[in-house]
Amino acid sequence: MKVLPFLTAATLACGTAGASAQLRLPTLPSLPGVTLPSVTRAPSTLLTDSELAPRDLSDLRRRTVRELLRRNSSVLEADRAGEPLVRGEVLAFSPTPKALDALRAAGFAPLRERRLEGLDMRVLVLQAPPGLGTAAALDRAREIDPPGSYELNHVYTGSGTLAPAGGASGAATAPAPAVPGRIGLIDGGVDERHPVLRAARLQTHGCDARHPSAHGTAVASLMVGEGRSFHGAAPGAMLYAADVFCDQPTGGAVDAVADALGWLAQERVPVINISLVGPANRLLERVIAAMQARGHVIVAAVGNDGPAAPPLYPAAYPGVVGVTAVDARRRTLPEAAQGPQVTFAAPGADMAAADGAGGFSLARGTSFAAPLVAGLLAQHVGALAPGNTNTAIGALAAIGLDLGAPGRDPVFGLGLVGEGLRASPMLARK
Numbered sequence: 001m002k003v004l005p006f007l008t009a010a011t012l013a014c015g016t017a018g019a020s021a022q023l024r025l026p027t028l029p030s031l032p033g034v035t036l037p038s039v040t041r042a043p044s045t046l047l048t049d050s051e052l053a054p055r056d057l058s059d060l061r062r063r064t065v066r067e068l069l070r071r072n073s074s075v076l077e078a079d080r081a082g083e084p085l086v087r088g089e090v091l092a093f094s095p096t097p098k099a100l101d102a103l104r105a106a107g108f109a110p111l112r113e114r115r116l117e118g119l120d121m122r123v124l125v126l127q128a129p130p131g132l133g134t135a136a137a138l139d140r141a142r143e144i145d146p147p148g149s150y151e152l153n154h155v156y157t158g159s160g161t162l163a164p165a166g167g168a169s170g171a172a173t174a175p176a177p178a179v180p181g182r183i184g185l186i187d188g189g190v191d192e193r194h195p196v197l198r199a200a201r202l203q204t205h206g207c208d209a210r211h212p213s214a215h216g217t218a219v220a221s222l223m224v225g226e227g228r229s230f231h232g233a234a235p236g237a238m239l240y241a242a243d244v245f246c247d248q249p250t251g252g253a254v255d256a257v258a259d260a261l262g263w264l265a266q267e268r269v270p271v272i273n274i275s276l277v278g279p280a281n282r283l284l285e286r287v288i289a290a291m292q293a294r295g296h297v298i299v300a301a302v303g304n305d306g307p308a309a310p311p312l313y314p315a316a317y318p319g320v321v322g323v324t325a326v327d328a329r330r331r332t333l334p335e336a337a338q339g340p341q342v343t344f345a346a347p348g349a350d351m352a353a354a355d356g357a358g359g360f361s362l363a364r365g366t367s368f369a370a371p372l373v374a375g376l377l378a379q380h381v382g383a384l385a386p387g388n389t390n391t392a393i394g395a396l397a398a399i400g401l402d403l404g405a406p407g408r409d410p411v412f413g414l415g416l417v418g419e420g421l422r423a424s425p426m427l428a429r430k
Helices: 009-013 060-071 097-105 134-144 214-224 254-266 282-293 366-380 388-397
Strands: 076-078 084-093 109-116 121-127 150-154 161-164 182-187 202-205 238-243 271-274 297-301 321-326 342-347 351-354 360-364
Touching (some): 060 076, 084 097, 084 134, 084 282, 097 134, 121 254, 121 282, 134 150, 150 254, 150 282, 161 214, 182 214, 182 366, 214 238, 214 351, 214 360, 214 366, 254 271, 254 282, 271 366, 282 297, 297 366, 297 388, 321 366, 342 388, 360 366, 366 388
Parallel strands (some): 182 271, 271 297, 297 321, 321 342
Antiparallel strands (some): 084 150, 109 121, 351 360
């Protein structure tokens, strides 16, 4: 096993500069001999299944999707591969006036328009003609305008689970140095009233009203959370958080994700975390490629459908920094995806995260490894510039731990990062 330069506990204690030196993974606030009480987690359609075996979440997303479709069949349906989408909606990428006239004549009705001001693009959401199914409507739009770009409005979901933290304890960590600059989040709503987020610098986007979610709050805490004994990967950074769910059954749809990316482009946010997964979508791929061309670094969870499952997106798009998760023994989670889309591994099991009830829960899944990598990458990216992704990846790989096969491999990618002090980040069940 080849080992790349890695910061040990001794060098961390000496205050050595560098991304890993600055990271102290979050732990539950605790004192020796004191056990934290159980935490009741707020309900969330994105997250958990209490009956699921805690050591393997490989069926969680599929079960979540089935339940999502069952409960919201009037507005959602499955595509040919079983992935959720908004019923009766077709996305048009910057259609020409002539194409739009032809679509209207064929019975398509414009529903809403997403102007991606930061990218000079627009996404038009069209209602399918009466009597035409969603898949058939997509085929019809492509027949009417062959040069155009049309897609289904897929729905993306979270990639991890939160469990009550009863019976868990963790050692307090030293405060992490502040990270300047900006970092972006596309997820559910963030509860800025949570104790570890009250002091965070936060800009929000996406909803007319606040809709805090357990998933979005947990991921945000791992990025910028800070408290007496809780420190995210990039405390002090300005968090630009886009809520793409807004507590709606159609939350997580591609047009909302594209709108969030456009906002982050306009705000010139260099590093963006997306702990959401779903199917390949050509319109989303085009928007992400446009972001990357401007120098934005996109970090995404690779998903928890299992090592043999097809790749999930946006992590599997070219140039996206895909993140898998490991446990306290540096083993990849059995449910974590594998493949060429894996760029880095990071801690993602039995780790403290803020929850939707004002307390803390144990986080598990690639959803919660990705924000740690995003926080580390943010320390290597300054002004927007083409090539930022490769530069940041190279800098982070140089201080990672190369696990598995030498060099980049489909299990750990370029190696494990964000480990920090092994004595403190993970929580031990009593």
